[in-house]
Amino acid sequence: KAGVTQTPRYLIKTRGQQVTLSCSPISGHRSVSWYQQTPGQGLQFLFEYFSETQRNKGNFPGRFSGRQFSNSRSEMNVSTLELGDSALYLCASSWTLGRGRDEQFFGPGTRLTVL
């Protein structure tokens, strides 16, 4: 069974630009969560999509947005990039058992560098 895939794996952008990252979940998984990982803040939850709807949202500014398609693939977008957005962006998929028992499996991540 194929794992979670993310594209692109590496990205270099300049301040003020926008970027779109893509995530394809494990086949059959309906939930996709996005996380940002930095050395200083660790792994932080961005948002979660389930059945094309945003189900949860973390404490990030509105410049960070996402969506999910009918095939469960998800994209996240960051507009007006800032230097502090440089991070590893990870997506994770889960089957969604409910009751808080969602075992999430991570993709390889997209390393974003903002110059």
Next chain:
Amino acid sequence: QKEVEQNSGPLSVPEGAIASLNCTYSDRGSQSFFWYRQYSGKSPELIMFIYSNGDKEDGRFTAQLNKASQYVSLLIRDSQPSDSATYLCAVNLDYNQGGKLIFGQGTELSVKP
């Protein structure tokens, strides 16, 4: 107070020893608990999950949960150099929170041959 706390380490143990990794959480409503392993430059890999009080064993790994003390731990028996990585504790805070995990800062484990 951080929602999920771990000792940052590094924790150094000799090969063959038991490594003990600890995690505390602040929200008593937390429902499920996960341990991830992350090698340098790689993404987190799920190694254990636990939902009920007590111990759960999987091979060389044992997860222990004590909800009254708001404490979860991971024991690695017969530690190997290949276990050297950062171990992340993650908590799902709420019954209805779906896929929202709150992570600790991670504990770096070094297993010396």
